[in-house]
Amino acid sequence: MKSEIIAVGSEMLTPFRQDTNSLYLTEKLNELGVTVAFKTIVGDRRKDLVGAIRVALGRADILVLMGGLGPTEDDLTREAVAEALSLTLRRDAAQVAALHARAAAWRIPMPQNNLKQADVLEGAIVLSNPNGSAPGQWLDTTYSGYRKLIMLVPGPPNECRPLFDAECTPRLRSLLPARFIAKRTLRAAMIPESQADKLLAPIYTQYHDVETTILAHAGDIQLTLLCTKASLEAAQHRVDELAGRMEEALEDWLYSTDGEPLEQIVLYYLGLRQATLAVAESCTGGMVAGRITAVPGSSRSFLGGAIVYSDPLKTSFANVPPELIAQHGAVSHEVAEALAKGIRQRTGATLGLGVTGIAGPTGGTETKPVGLVYIALSDGQKTEVLEKTFRGDRDRVRQWATQQALDLIRRRLR
């Protein structure tokens, strides 16, 4: 079954806003065995919208229309579907009452044009929207002799997604052949994308029945494996088999076999070893700590640390001798090592991390270019120091350095 998602709204045809619901809806449709063959974004012009709906009716079996269900003049999805299919709209008494009740409960006036939200397509089922005033609609109809399933869902994500899950998914499931889907997400850190593909392509191309998607971002590679079969066992078996072979190929670049982010894995290992961590960040300026503290419960293993952006703070918070900075420079193997050791001593953590580098765009020299970063990890006995040169702009250098720092901790604890 082929589907098309139509996002309705002129704001999504500006440089400022993008449809994001369609990624969510695509996942849900795929889980039902439905392929998304087209996505269309169209503005609030009735003629354009009617045309886009007719085009979609000609090339897809399932249509999901998002947005354009509100009370304003620009909300034209109902009218456009009616025109494209030559259906009438009737004002639904129960919906009119619901709109009045909603306005009364919120103690807001109820302008006349709000009532257009109660207009229902001939033959459609009203889909209740507990998070907003505009209900959705479900239409099971024919067009040029072919059966078409058409869903009208509201645009705001907090209305669209719950409504689709509660009202559209069960209806689609009851109409479509049963499908069982197995899914796994593997993640690997700091492996170059080309190397990952060289290692993995010979493996995953043998599994034509498993859909493999590779996403790469600043030192992080995410592999999603998806398989649909007539039984869950069969689907799971294929995904697990492919995942097992990929895990082997990725060796210790692999950090997660179920999609968890790197910071969560680091916290998992810290908990397992009953170890604590503290950080002294210069060029990453709090980004390592920011990622770690994004995980709920991180306070069990993460003590905190210092943002040692200025040289005096490297001394006062992480015991780095000023002479060491004067001799080797703030961005040096020696200062990174001293930061890791110093923050560990100052906080009493099991592990101390130190990061210092040149994020750019200025500050680089011939011997110490922009992108040069030193990352050190100390457990009191051994202090490991990495020297890396990351490419890209300030933001990218800082993201790569943060990822490398977390991966260094993971490798030590593993």
Added chain:
Amino acid sequence: MKSEIIAVGSEMLTPFRQDTNSLYLTEKLNELGVTVAFKTIVGDRRKDLVGAIRVALGRADILVLMGGLGPTEDDLTREAVAEALSLTLRRDAAQVAALHARAAAWRIPMPQNNLKQADVLEGAIVLSNPNGSAPGQWLDTTYSGYRKLIMLVPGPPNECRPLFDAECTPRLRSLLPARFIAKRTLRAAMIPESQADKLLAPIYTQYHDVETTILAHAGDIQLTLLCTKASLEAAQHRVDELAGRMEEALEDWLYSTDGEPLEQIVLYYLGLRQATLAVAESCTGGMVAGRITAVPGSSRSFLGGAIVYSDPLKTSFANVPPELIAQHGAVSHEVAEALAKGIRQRTGATLGLGVTGIAGPTGGTETKPVGLVYIALSDGQKTEVLEKTFRGDRDRVRQWATQQALDLIRRRLR
């Protein structure tokens, strides 16, 4: 002139990847006075692609096709455009030579199927792509009696964008009537979105010739004003007039009249007052420092600080008496105040910031719910403490708290 952007690639019909080039291209087209009326995303199936191109030819004057220009079997954009317009493809000798030269320079083998990248549409101009192997194409043709401008551009952002700027923009400009565009971006912090709209809608709705876009994100409101006129002066005049009235209405919520982010404004004021800043972050865990240090040159005014995630670190890095924590709790007015004062003393900064709160999802109580955050700012004489309760998940609470902290600093320095 109406345009349609067609993004080609099955990966953009998965839940994992989204077209982002189209936002960039939309901005560039808008600047030329060209409206984007439709965006279509289509997979690597030839029949679907030919159909989508025919649909676009029927409803738009300018077509930009992105992607599907590479050497693999799945790269079918050239073939599909040829089929849709009944044009032939010819293998261009100069492009064949260029592909061989490129392979030789990179010392990589040159498989036979790479040569399809040298196939050029009958009547098309080859657009050079210095960042990749597949050139773009420009076709000025007719379809059903109407003139159509068709551009084929590569999909990778680092190839697509420079190629469009260097090869497509000048050609479009020479063909389209001269347009002058004025643009301004205003930003405001911590004003509720509904209140902003209530203040501003009566103003901007009077300016039908200025397109106003409002984006809201975690305590930040961004207003973009765009006006196109026959002269730059006329366009600038309208934008500046509307911007002036909006600035007045927004009062001191407004922080930026030219689009700069809040952290940059904070650094600007710090520089102006020759003041320095240090932070002691608990629940935001480094996010305030992370945003500030994202700005190049932030080291001139930002000293650093401490991530005081554990209670002992609140004492050792920011001089918070353990008794104070025992008496009032780590999340309290008193501890926030002590953090701000303490980090200021410890670092010698002009201003000290303290943030402590309950980001959730657990840790809330009846008197101290999830979302409660105390933010304090001290200059040694006066210490201001804000108590806020932010709604939403952990990530959202932390983002709002970070924004509120930066806004508190801005208001003090202004």
